[in-house]
Amino acid sequence: MKKLINATETILTESLDGFVSAHRDILVVGDEHKFVRRASLKPGKVALISGGGSGHEPLHGGFVGLGMLDAACPGQVFTSPTPDQMLAAAEAVDSGAGTLFIVKNYEGDVMNFEMAAEMATGEVMTVLTDDDVAVETSTFSTGRRGVAGTLFVEKVLGAAAEEGLDLAALKALGDRANAATRSMGVALTSCTVPAAGTPTFELGEGEMEMGVGIHGEPGRRRVPLTSASEIAEEMVTAIADDFGDKARGEAFVLLNGFGGTPLMELYLMFNAAQQLLGRRGITVSRCLVGNYVTSLEMAGCSLTVTLLDDELTRLWDAPVHTPALRWGV
Amino acid sequence: MKKLINATETILTESLDGFVSAHRDILVVGDEHKFVRRASLKPGKVALISGGGSGHEPLHGGFVGLGMLDAACPGQVFTSPTPDQMLAAAEAVDSGAGTLFIVKNYEGDVMNFEMAAEMATGEVMTVLTDDDVAVETSTFSTGRRGVAGTLFVEKVLGAAAEEGLDLAALKALGDRANAATRSMGVALTSCTVPAAGTPTFELGEGEMEMGVGIHGEPGRRRVPLTSASEIAEEMVTAIADDFGDKARGEAFVLLNGFGGTPLMELYLMFNAAQQLLGRRGITVSRCLVGNYVTSLEMAGCSLTVTLLDDELTRLWDAPVHTPALRWGV
Structure with a gap:
């Protein structure tokens, strides 16, 4: 294995430190590296949160900022983030208008985002992406996998959230974008x-x-x-x-x-x-x-x-x- | 060799066709794929032209547009473009204020850009980049190689050219940026x-x-x-x-x-x-x-x-x- 790393255990945190430092005009990192979020939030806007295993960069952290996500939760490489990451992110960016989770359809991600939604104090809805036509079920998914089309869903939801669309309307829009x-x-x-x-x-x-x-x-x-x-x-x-x-x-x-x-x-x-x-x-x-x-x-x-x-x-x-x-x- | 190609002879032209099509709001391609240039030029501005072997993308074509280059000449992979490419590009984008070539220090590039400068009808000056501290001479270069720092030189020259700096002042600025x-x-x-x-x-x-x-x-x-x-x-x-x-x-x-x-x-x-x-x-x-x-x-x-x-x-x-x-x- 040839990689530019110091130790496998610290790849994610060292990489995140570099990431938020390089983009400190846009982002801050949460406690214990649980999430990255926008440095400045827009009051009254529905909060958009995504996440998933690392190793797919720039997805999702690279899509946090004005007109796109409010926060992203990075798991270890190809490993779902834990529910407490999404919960911490939701607490950090929810401004009272509710939170929309955007989740790629993998069993670990779906389960952990669901647990976080149940634990969250504010209202949470979820858009599941499953754009991969290659196979109907796969190693880590029941039903189609969510792949690169997630970028499009996150972009249009981000724009609509900036315009002030409410949580239910965003959920419907996200489902429609994914279906297209x-x-x-x-x-x-x-x-x-x-x-x-x-x-x-x-x-x-x-x-x-x-x-x-x-x-x-x-x-x-x-x-x-x-x-x-x-x-x-x-x-x-x-x-x-x-x-x-x-x-x-x-x-x-x-x-x-x-x-x-x-x-x-x-x-x-x-x-x-x-x-x-x-x-x-x-x-x-x-x-x-x-x-x-x-x-x-x-x-x-x-x-x-x-x-x-x-x-x-x-x-x-x-x-x-x-x-x-x-x-x- | 595992590559997403149809035939080695057509990689460059097929890739350029995709490139200008994806960015048709910014770029057009010259006859015979000799260069890519800005779709809309700014009259009275010094023209900035770079180029070199392909395989370094997005350098240089990806840096053509407002605030950066006016044209870029792509050679075959890791092979200098020919003087007639630079000449054709200069004729296409020179608006009378002169042309500045930005050239990475490799023998083939230096020679071919020099020949183009001699053949050009308008005034031409050249900024040579040689930012690589690794070695003093190398396989394809006498003196230091021009590498990734070329991006910075092209960016600041592009911005200064938009502001109306004249050819000699741009040449001095480019040399200064390279030296820094x-x-x-x-x-x-x-x-x-x-x-x-x-x-x-x-x-x-x-x-x-x-x-x-x-x-x-x-x-x-x-x-x-x-x-x-x-x-x-x-x-x-x-x-x-x-x-x-x-x-x-x-x-x-x-x-x-x-x-x-x-x-x-x-x-x-x-x-x-x-x-x-x-x-x-x-x-x-x-x-x-x-x-x-x-x-x-x-x-x-x-x-x-x-x-x-x-x-x-x-x-x-x-x-x-x-x-x-x-x-x-």
Whole structure:
């Protein structure tokens, strides 16, 4: 295992210290590193909190700030945060308008956020993301996994919360944004969880894992590595088929790197995916290309497609000021 | 070689097509993919052009836009662009106030930019970046290499050009920004140039290359992989020693990933470097952490330190709107 670390036990806290120090205009860290939260809160706004295992940076901490999350709770690498983390975060950022949890659909995350919701004194609702079309159940999930589409859900909810939408309306919006979103990923290499010290899975020199999860969970099938265009075709087909009759019109596309793939290749994949979507009547009107929802140093990428309407587009375009996404500010 | 590509011959053009399509609000591509340039130019402004081999994305194309470059010329991976690319770019963006080339100190780049400068009809001046303290001469360079500090030089020149500084003043500012900047890198793995198909160099399982160049050129020494803090200490010492008596006061720090290292580790390295700099009387007042000047999928990072003054700080803070850096807009 080759990593820039001091000791596996202190990776998370040392990394968080660097993170909040680099972004001290935006963020502060909670006691015992339980969460990161906005340095300045907006009174009367519904509080948005997400979290999950670390190793997917910039998700979620990189999305805390104006126009997006109020707090994020980082677990150890690929391990759910504990309920007391979410509870501490909720107490720190709830301004009386209630709290919305945004949770990727993994059993540990779902259970721990649920426990925190029950213990919280204020009103809490939850939006569950499950945008991964690759498999219906997986190593850590019952039902579909929540993956890179979570970024879109967090962005539009953040914008709507700034505008003053109430808790129930935000919950409905989040569910709608998630329902409009589909993702699928492919891995060319594994990643290595620091505490394990060895690769999560093994892929042969000429193999790829089609439909991989963001923790290296198995996807649909392990097949020989093929061309970028053929990989894009399989992803676009899986996503479009899953949308069914709705698969047309304007879309947001996130061509997301898992951490170990150069930007050159991600833009090349975006180029292929955009053309294939266009042939199916889906026009890319908003997009992001880069490493946003990663799996440590895994090589590979995922494609996320959200079918847009005017409201979702407007909320996507709204100002945002976080460590990883910033515009209009 | 595991890459998301269709064919080695078409990587650059397909990637550029995806890049300009994803950022069509900012960029257009020149004929025959010779350059990318701002979609809208500012009349009367000195034109800033950079370029170099591809594989370092987002450098340079990702820094084209308001407040930074007017055009960037991408060569094949780790290969200098040709003089006709720079010439075509200069003709496309020169608005009569002259053109400033920003060139990393590699023999091929220096020679080809020089040829373009001689052929250009308008006035051309050149700023050479050579911020890498690791080695005095290297595989592709006479004198120090230009590495990640080039980002800082391009940013402050871009801001000053927007303010209307003339060509000679920009040249002086660029030289001053470069002289205030030092970098040093470390590699934990090699990268693979697509056309070569095999790793550029071999590192043993427990080894690192201290002082590596951004094309995988040898650094100071190959040593056993050590802790993040010890690596940071060596980089900070090399940089601070090179600054000598000037090594104090406020600084900009870029903790740059080479492409294959997770953000978690980069923030951890930033944390270590910031503390070590602080002990030497250097306060980090501006910073960037992430993959900005990469070496394809190489694992590793570099540390860049620029000693700031009020003017450099103000120019760094000025609005920028490019694919890879954006604030204030």
